[in-house]
Amino acid sequence: MIRFVLRRDRIKLPAWLLGISVLLVQLTTAASGLMETEQQREDVRRFMEGAVGAVFGPGYGRDAISPDLYVAGVYGLVFFVLAALMSIQLVARHTRVDEQSGRAELLRAAVVGRYAQLTAALTVAAGANVLLALMLGGVMAAKGYNGADGLLFGASVAAVGLVFAGITALTVQVTEYSRAATGMAGAVLGAAWAVRAAGDMADDYGSPLSWFSPLAWSNQTRPYVDGRWWPLLLSVALAAAAAAAGYALSSRRDVGAGLVAARAGVPVAAAWLGSPLAAAFRLQRASLIWWTVALAIFGFMFGGFADQITDTDGISEDRIEMFGGSVETLADGYLGVITLFTASLAGIMVVLGVQAVRLEETKGRAEPLLATATSRWAWFGSYLVVLSAGLVGLLLVVGLVAGAGAAVSVGDSAYIWDVTAAHLAHAPGVLVLLGLAALLFGVLPRVIGATWVVLGLGVFVGIFGPLMEVPQGLRNVLPTEHTGQPPLDSVSWPAMVILLVIAAGLMAAGLAAFRRRDLETK
Incomplete structure (x- = not known):
């Protein structure tokens, strides 16, 4: 099943990974051009203050701003969202979409267990996010930035991807429609951003409210400031818990059906x-x-x-x-x-x-x-x-x-x-x-x-x-x-x-x- 998923995503998945990595190359180049003089650095520090800065993340390290810190602290939100979207689409495509098309029923008629498809999708999603972390860390190292912090930044992005792979494994059990399942996962992503932004507006370095968002956990790794890995344990725990709930709920429904029954249509169209x-x-x-x-x-x-x-x-x-x-x-x-x-x-x-x-x-x-x-x-x-x-x-x-x-x-x-x-x-x-x-x-x-x-x-x-x-x-x-x-x-x-x-x-x-x-x- 893993080989089957990789075969079907032989173009889409590499395109996601390469596209995100190339974007990091471009943004690191842009960030370097923004901080060549002290006046430019002062401008960036001012930009990271207040409500505008809180939209992107907490203002760690802005007193000693540098291009690598700017990329991780401001542009990092872009990579969090991209990793989440990549994971949402990947898991939904190889679970709920297959059930809608009837492909899942054919596969389960063979010697394939109930959890095989979901396990294969989550395994590929986890592998893709780990590879993405390594690629992003490699880009940061190639740009001359600290390699360990670059790997931490890549891991923080991958952690968001893992969380939303787990959340999508849960939402695909709720509804029988793939667009509704991805929409629910996307709504969770939007809510996570709103909670984190509101928390960071209350306190420049993250208020207690921020910690209710998985995006904040990746921000709290603080790459290129005082890098710490332990907040990623929260992301891994949430991803595992959401995936476990997805497994548990998948055994409570029929193939092709959702936990929430589809509303019956009217006999005659309007x-x-x-x-x-x-x-x-x-x-x-x-x-x-x-x-x-x-x-x-x-x-x-x-x-x-x-x-x-x-x-x-x-x-x-x-x-x-x-x-x-x-x-x-x-x-x-x-x-x-x-x-x-x-x-x-x-x-x-x-x-x-x-x-x-x-x-x-x-x-x-x-x-x-x-x-x-x-x-x-x-x-x-x-x-x-x-x-x-x-x-x-x-x-x-x-x-x-x-x-x-x-x-x-x-x-x-x-x-x-x-x-x-x-x-x-x-x-x-x-x-x-x-x-x-x-x-x-x-x-x-x-x-x-x-x-x-x-x-x-x-x-x-x-x-x-x-x-x-x-x-x-x-x-x-x-x-x-x-x-x-x-x-x-x-x-x-x-x-x-x-x-x-x-x-x-x-x-x-x-x-x-x-x-x-x-x-x-x-």
């Missing part, structure tokens, strides 16, 4: 569900609502930090360059970066939406629909319309909420409209990303994941491009770059129109290609 567009909306509705709520909370919180960013005491030239090149533009530049990041997160939603369409195809649910009078244009086009409209609605709501947070923080009500318009200005660029995913769905559906590379590059170049002097040629091929960073920059209407035309062309090409290829089912 009248409004009588079209492909309505059906597509119904299937995407929950995702649109939860993404909108989550990003609205994110936008309001970070919009409320605008007043702290405008404090110019000890600010470095790099920070000024990142936020517009002038102290007068700090608030607008900061909100422009946050708006770009929010739009990129919305891009994750649309790519996942196209992958959900792919799942409808591979699981055989599209074939009966397309055997009726419903055309391929209507079926796939309905999803594209719902995702496009949902994206615009999401950006509108998030823009209003983020603008309200900035207006309250800075004391200028004009930011409500400015930030809302800035969010909407990014819609064409994200729609190009949706068009690219649609084109891949029509031509090469197995490589839709390549869209994540474009999305990741857009985020990295948008935030760190000015500091790392990214070549203009690379920036020109990224759709999010042509919008600029409003409200710092004025909106380029010609660029928006061109991006909309490109997005429409990509979607039309994807629809045409989908009409010409065979359906693929597993």
Whole structure:
């Protein structure tokens, strides 16, 4: 079973591990450029104070800040989240997804024990996280940082991955749907971050509240300060306890079923569900609502930090360059970066939406629909319309909420409209990303994941491009770059129109290609 899992994940798992390691290489390079002078170091120390710093982690060692400490203390949150997501998807894919597809029932009909699949998935997840720890530690050592602390940092990241592998082993027992199981594990991750952030806001070095979050346990290892390994024992204990609960609950349900029984549907569908567009909306509705709520909370919180960013005491030239090149533009530049990041997160939603369409195809649910009078244009086009409209609605709501947070923080009500318009200005660029995913769905559906590379590059170049002097040629091929960073920059209407035309062309090409290829089912 372990060999079977590794065979199926021979591309996805190495991509996760290499991608996270390459990201560490890039971020360590960026961090080194941020601390070349005393003024820059003072700016970083100021950034790690207060509410903004608490969002990322406790402020250990900021009085003697260094690039390695900055990577572990600030960027560490990014790696915690990535390791957790890698583990959540891996465990769910080889347990609950297999039960949904019927593969698990076939396997259990052979000489395979009840716990074999879960054990194999958890074993591979544990091995992947151990390998990730070694790779991250190797990157830090290769950059010239202390090797022992680098390994501790890698272990702290892997510990988060192990915790959420165990939590996913528990959530896949609760529901019979893989998306619900991963959603519950993701909700636990979000709650863990919220508890840790609230605790660190109460005390710069972590209050008792922080210790109720597994993310805080990894922060408390304090690599490059006074490194200590013992907090990781808490992570290992929680991972083992959650996995044990998963094993215990798995024996209390039938294959394919969940502990919480699925709600019985109504005998007759509602009248409004009588079209492909309505059906597509119904299937995407929950995702649109939860993404909108989550990003609205994110936008309001970070919009409320605008007043702290405008404090110019000890600010470095790099920070000024990142936020517009002038102290007068700090608030607008900061909100422009946050708006770009929010739009990129919305891009994750649309790519996942196209992958959900792919799942409808591979699981055989599209074939009966397309055997009726419903055309391929209507079926796939309905999803594209719902995702496009949902994206615009999401950006509108998030823009209003983020603008309200900035207006309250800075004391200028004009930011409500400015930030809302800035969010909407990014819609064409994200729609190009949706068009690219649609084109891949029509031509090469197995490589839709390549869209994540474009999305990741857009985020990295948008935030760190000015500091790392990214070549203009690379920036020109990224759709999010042509919008600029409003409200710092004025909106380029010609660029928006061109991006909309490109997005429409990509979607039309994807629809045409989908009409010409065979359906693929597993």
